[in-house]
Amino acid sequence: MKISAITLTPIQTHRRTGSISSHLILQMHTDEGITGLGEISDLDMYRMYMPDLEAVRMGIEKVVLGRDPFAIEAMHREMANYLHNYFASAPSYPPFTPGSQIAAGIDMACFDIMGKALDTPAYNLFGGKVRDRIEICYPLFQVKAEADYDRNLGYIQDLLDRGISRFRYYVGVDWDKDEKFLTALRDRFGNRVILKALDFQARHYWKDVLRAYERLKPFGFEVIESVSWREDLAGMAEIRRRVEADVCEHASSAAQAMALIRAGAVDIFNITVNSGGILPAKKLAHLAELSGIKALIGTTQELSIGTAAQAHLGVSMAELSAASDPVGPLL
Template sequence: MNDTYSNGKDVIRITDVKLTTVQTRRRTGAISSHIVLQLSTDAGITGVGEISDLDCYRMYMPDPAAVKMGIEKVALGQNAFEIAALHERLLAYMPSYFRYANTYPPFTPASQIAAGVEMAFYDIVGKAFGTPVYNLLGGRQRDRFEITYPVFQAKKESDTERYLGYMDALVAEGVTRFRYYVGVNFEQDENFLIAFRDRFGDKVQLKALDFQGHHHWKDVLRIYDRFRQYGFELLESPSWREDYEGMAELRKRVDVDISEHISSLAQAMRMIRAGAVDVFNITIQSGGIYQAKKLFDLAEAAGLKSLISTTQEMSIGTAANAHLGAVVPQLHYAGDPVGPLLYVDDVVTEKLRYDGTQLIVPQGPGLGFEIDEDKLAALQAGLVEWDRPAHGANYVSD
């Protein structure tokens, strides 16, 4: 064993919890809010994590002081090696995460807090052993995987050219796969898709149309018939109100796969029984790597496909998704974690790397990243500004 942790024993105790709230800019100009975690230990190792992209929670945004107190309850004095026990403590304080489904967004503040704390624990253990987190999960099966860049709804005519402009820059960087959010204004969506195909043709791939669970499945079927000429592989979140029976009817009538976010084992079982989906869309935001890996195992057992999802994390959170993506048996579709491409800013010394449409799995100890204290200080800000529209969604919009 590595002798960098205390007395060569499998015990590293958490001694301090530090939380910093930050805001990061996107290429579109939108702002996202995050909480950065730093857990100090008696071995001199600091584990890092993040509670990512919280803007969709405007009416019930987490209180950082309360979150810090809660993390202290479950982490201080605890052994960082005991991640299964960590989840038992987290469930005692937040019994909703991973046990009950959330439809859209497909995670909750509780599940994101759990994911952020767990990241820091895994980071500590990996750094203690001098090995990447993927070696704590069964070992790497791939050192990179395919990704998809999100394009949010063109809500007005001027959005189309603005979006195509930054997509020009992405295509020049080798990013040629996109997914498009639809459903605020279908007429405007079609105008965008026409311009998208006129501009890029077959040089780019449209992985999915994402309906965000806002529409009845029959309306989605009509839009599918209307938009299928623009070429896409998946329909994502195509039915509202947990209507998995309706989703199953839609699945019978379309020629592309149906993908849905999975946020709990109970939700996954309901979808399997209903025959609702072809693809499990799985993210660490459902409660962390430890919990999300169970969903990949369930998809494999049920004979379903799977992909790595996201809320759009910075480099730390994206790294946690990357380590999970490195070890699961199969990734049938390109994943969605592109935060380090999407955000102009980050809090680490060096951002997670991409090669065109591929995410490069980090290979440093732990998650593979260290905080840049100057960058962290420069980005420090409150979690929410009520006058600022939330990115891409219809919860808060201008």
């Protein structure tokens, strides 16, 4: 079987907050009539350097045309020559790159072809299933204005009605507003809402995060994420020594993961298929498992294809100790 052609389809979706996300759907065609689907998710996060559609198409064709979709490891080695800054190394933020997300779309499509050719779920191609479902939590964006209080509280009620009770909240724009919102959340919903995490978004010095942690600790949460500037591994490690909550950080490349391990900076790796695909994400998951580090699955905003890939990854991971973040089109 050989990959014979690709089709890229750009689409846009609206988030509940009103912002727009742009995606590319990849159809990978083979000479045996099987078409695999992949997704290049949420490219609007790059703002001023959105990749050009024609350039993406030409780049993907250069890597995949004429190749066996089952030779996914060899294909990743080839992609590393053309798509820089994914898996082997990556910038500190965003936690993935246009290159890693293009690679992820290719990786998804190849696994989809393999599963269809063998008539088996994709998870059977990378270790098999160790659980039937994964728990998710929903992101709540930070309160910036008075209208955001009622908006977020309304979202929570809607999601509770759908059966989602675990949430993570982005903090750090205004600590007073954060405290006011969390007070309203607990007053209205009590213990019906489980606050999985406070996400500090790597925007603050670790000492400021520590003060905020102590201030917000009474509201009850399990995890704190991105607790200092991305390069400040010593600060992350210092916070980890001083707090009761687990400390989580994105592990988007082998280099980042090894640096976090050596520094003793985290309890949990945030791993996502957007770091280059299912195969690289599994390697990061294995690294976490072998290092005694917990793992969860992170997200940008995936559509149904990307969310399915995250789910297949999640049910196949031996170590998945915290609720994960992909909520797909619900975002």
